[in-house]
Amino acid sequence: MIKKHFWYYFSFAVIEILGVWWIFVTSFNKPLQYLALSFVVCFYIFWSILHQAIHHTVTKKIVLEYVFIGAMGGIILFFLLP
Numbered sequence: 001m002i003k004k005h006f007w008y009y010f011s012f013a014v015i016e017i018l019g020v021w022w023i024f025v026t027s028f029n030k031p032l033q034y035l036a037l038s039f040v041v042c043f044y045i046f047w048s049i050l051h052q053a054i055h056h057t058v059t060k061k062i063v064l065e066y067v068f069i070g071a072m073g074g075i076i077l078f079f080l081l082p
Helices: 006-025 030-055 060-080
Strands: none
Touching: 006 030, 030 060
C-alpha cells in the first residue's frame, strides 16, 4: 500500500512537517501562527480529498469526515498553542 502511494505519503508528510515547523517558528506572532495552523489544516483537508478523488471514490460522507477531522485537529491545536 505504501509502495503504491509512496510519493503521495512522502509529499504529504513533508508539507505537514514544514507546516508544523512554520507554526513553531512563528510562535512570537500569534496571528501568523494561527495562519500557519489554518494552512496546515486546509492542506490536510485538500490533500486528503484530492487523494480520495484520484484513487478511490469521493462521497459526501468522506468529504465531511475529512473536514470534521481537520477542523477538530485545528481546534485542539488552537487551544493548545501557548
